[in-house]
Amino acid sequence: MAINSAKKITTLGWDDPKLDAPRFSQALNGVSGLIWRPDLDEHGGLRVDCPLGGFPEIGDEIQIEYSPVGVAVWTPLEPMILETDPTGPLVRLTIDYNILGHGEFEVRFKVKPASDTDYKDFSVTERVRIDLYGPYKSSGRTEAPARIVFPTALPLGVDITQATLDLNPGGFDFEISSYAGFEDGDRVAQVWFTAVQPPDDAPSLGSVPMESGGVEFNLPISAFEDFEDGNYFGYYRLIDAAGNLSEISRITTGRRLKRSANLVLEPIDLVVPPENELVDIEVWKAGVRLAIPSYAWESGDQYRLIWGAQSSGLLPLNGVFPFEFTASSQLILDEYGTQTGAVSTRITYEIVRTGTVNKPDTEVSVDVDLSVEGPGAPTPGDPSPDLDAVTILGPASTPTPNYLNSADIDHASPIEAHFDLWTANPQPADGMVITLYWGSKLNPAGSRTVAAGEGAGDPFMIEVDKDAIAAAGNGDDIPVFYGVSRPGAANSNFSPSTSVEVDDAIIHSLDPAVFRNTLAWAVDPRGRITCSSLRPQGTGTPEGEKHIEVWIPPSTEFFANGVEVTFEFVASTGLNGDAPIESTRDTRSLTLDKNMAENGFIFELEPFDPHLKVPGVAPSYNSLWFQYSLDVAGTPAKSVPAVIPVRMLTSNNFCDGDPYTP
Incomplete structure (x- = not known):
């Protein structure tokens, strides 16, 4: 298109402009050039910011003129008289973009002071482009883009089964065809593979740049995780650099997703712990036991456990029901992550049969708490390396640490457990309960609550229950440790063990x-x-x-x-x-x-x-x-x-x- 760089009609003052060119805040670069179409709709027209040099006054008159590029005629717009004091040297005017329409324009303005009868100040000219037509659209013409092209891996009339998905781990490449009127900056704004009608009620699968020769869009296998069985159709919508959307593409012949064998499946059963009981660290370490209820089993059926957002690999079913199994402890830990306190988790299972995936209509909720007080270990239930090990002192065998004999047991003074409170975060707080264990977690040997004023690095002492020592008996390598918790907490944070010798001190x-x-x-x-x-x-x-x-x-x-x-x-x-x-x-x-x-x-x-x-x-x-x-x-x-x-x-x-x- 020829560009008119010098107008045929000149007016005194335009040849020697004293004012800067108008600015267009809606332009993609914020100054001039292509305008972002959605802003025109939002703001009710084209915003023109006129820099007036010095501060304008009430009564000053501003008039904008425009000319389509290549046309040697300037069209003046209705002048605007300032009725209030402007707050700065810029004055913003809005032009109804229906006045300008679609095209590229030169825009300038002039100013007449309130005290004069003639225009005295003239601006430099600036160009602006307004694009009102998106892809597949023009003046008086709108059509839907061409149908999306299905990949050969999804032929017409053939169901999409689990086997189809398994054979295509890289997903499916749909083709979006080239079209006349393609311009740089065109994009595929939205892509849908959905059973929802109209498709824009469903979430888009993404966006990709459009190319002159067409483009492919990959539908990943992960997208199918949330799809229910049914008939699915592919659609897309384009957008140009100015923000103009095309219509949604033409409807395709769909494909049927059929991963289910229509099995009637009951919700998964909690065996250990029983339903409505907490999965704490001890239960988690011992193993969470689940059961799949009886259904119309066939040889070759496999199952997959779904624990929250985590899922196991496929595992075999032997056909003996209820089918009990132990949930992966790592799966449970990955789902719990760094959360604290009891967290409700939804669990279920899938039965995979010859390319179909079936699962119960109802999920089961289970509460999980793998958190502890204080700095925990990387693996829940393991001793925390940030907790100080205990030292045992007997009244008769002192100063020899971690050794007791019958004189210590018979002595009137107590046997004491000593350690320092930890310094790592989260630090000790009053109200925490520290319980000493002698030999095992089944044999508590005394406890004490962290008092107000006791904190990180402070020495701490617990009197040892001699009955607990007696219950564990004699030995030269009895593990002694403590656990940190709060009243009512499900779990304790355990210290490393100290080896204590009890030298023939105990006879039951x-x-x-x-x-x-x-x-x-x-x-x-x-x-x-x-x-x-x-x-x-x-x-x-x-x-x-x-x-x-x-x-x-x-x-x-x-x-x-x-x-x-x-x-x-x-x-x-x-x-x-x-x-x-x-x-x-x-x-x-x-x-x-x-x-x-x-x-x-x-x-x-x-x-x-x-x-x-x-x-x-x-x-x-x-x-x-x-x-x-x-x-x-x-x-x-x-x-x-x-x-x-x-x-x-x-x-x-x-x-x-x-x-x-x-």
């Missing part, structure tokens, strides 16, 4: 055994055991094969199915059991079953020989000493010894009939 005590079938004896209120105490009674069993019945009471603390109990017994001179006859010492052992552990049992002390040969006829008489014991994690648990007077003679014969010679 069991109730004494009880001798059965004793006979009253005037010499001792306990009575005594005689030949008549032997069982079974009668002559059917030789005396040497009979036994003494000893009742072992139940112990809920130490007895359990499968525990081995050892029995030790010895005859003694005198009635106190403290002068053992070593030739009579012996031991037996047996393994408890569930009934014995829960209800107690009779131990048959047999054969009784050589106890049968214990006289006990005259002072200082004789007695039987009896004790049972078991091992508790390396620490002995022993009964209080039971002692009973014994006389195993009838007249001058032993119980088995052998003669007794004093």
Whole structure:
């Protein structure tokens, strides 16, 4: 197009302009040239900023003139008289863009002072371009852009299945054809692959620059994650550099997305923890157990767990229902991230069958809390490297740290656990509860609350519960550590462990055994055991094969199915059991079953020989000493010894009939 660089008509003053050219804030560069069309609509026309040099006054008159580029005629617009004092040297006027229309124009202005009858100041000329027609549009003509071209991987009449998606991990390239009237700056403004009509009610998949020869747009596989089965159509809309939109492209022949096999699936079941219970760190470490309810299973079916925004890989189903499995702990951790407190997470599953994906209509909500107080470890539940390890000091073994003996246990002063409060963020705060653990998290050994005024780096002490030490027993490598929490918190933040030696300081005590079938004896209120105490009674069993019945009471603390109990017994001179006859010492052992552990049992002390040969006829008489014991994690648990007077003679014969010679 020819450009008119010098107008044929000149007016005195335009040849020697004293004012700067008008400015156009709606232009793409903010000064001149192409105007952004949406601004014309928003502002009601073309804004012209006229720099008047000095400050104008009330009554000054401004008149704008314009001329289409290439036309040697200037058209003046209605002058504007300033009715109020302008706030600066720029005066803004708005021209209805319907006056100018579509095209490129030269614009200038002149100013007549209020005190004069003639225009005195004239501006430099500036060019502006107004584009009112987007792609596929012109004066008196509007049409929809050409249909989007589907890729060969999505042929007409063939369903899009999961197998289709799996075979095309790079997505699908749709073609947007070239068109007449293409200009630099044209773009594909919006692209839709949707079942929604009209498509602009659905979210766009993106935007790409348009090219003169056409362009391809990639539909990624990830876009299908939120698509439901149904008929899908492709559309696009163009935009030019001025911001003019085209119509939405013509409707295509759609493609059917069919990933479901129409399976009827029930929501996933929470097994561990039960429904409505929290997944805390302990549950998370032990493993969250889920179950897929029964459905019309076929060999080859696979499942995928969806936990919030995370999903597992495909895993096989064996057809045994309910199908239980353990959720990936990493999957749960990735979803929880850096959140704090209990977070509600939606979970479900998908069944993948020969290219189709099926999932229940209903998701399940589960609350997860993997956060702790203070600076946690990278992996929830692990000891925090920012927490100080504990030091154990016993009142008798001090200054030797982390060592206890029986004198420490028996001492009137407490055993103490010492450490410094941490300095890393988040720092200690009053109200935090610090609990000491001896041997395991199941054995708390004391706690204390951080008080007001206690803070980072301060020394901290907890008195150790001696019963907790006893429960863990003896050992040269007992782990001792502490946990930080708040009242009502689901989790604790644990310190590294300290190895503590408890040197034969602990012996657990069991109730004494009880001798059965004793006979009253005037010499001792306990009575005594005689030949008549032997069982079974009668002559059917030789005396040497009979036994003494000893009742072992139940112990809920130490007895359990499968525990081995050892029995030790010895005859003694005198009635106190403290002068053992070593030739009579012996031991037996047996393994408890569930009934014995829960209800107690009779131990048959047999054969009784050589106890049968214990006289006990005259002072200082004789007695039987009896004790049972078991091992508790390396620490002995022993009964209080039971002692009973014994006389195993009838007249001058032993119980088995052998003669007794004093």
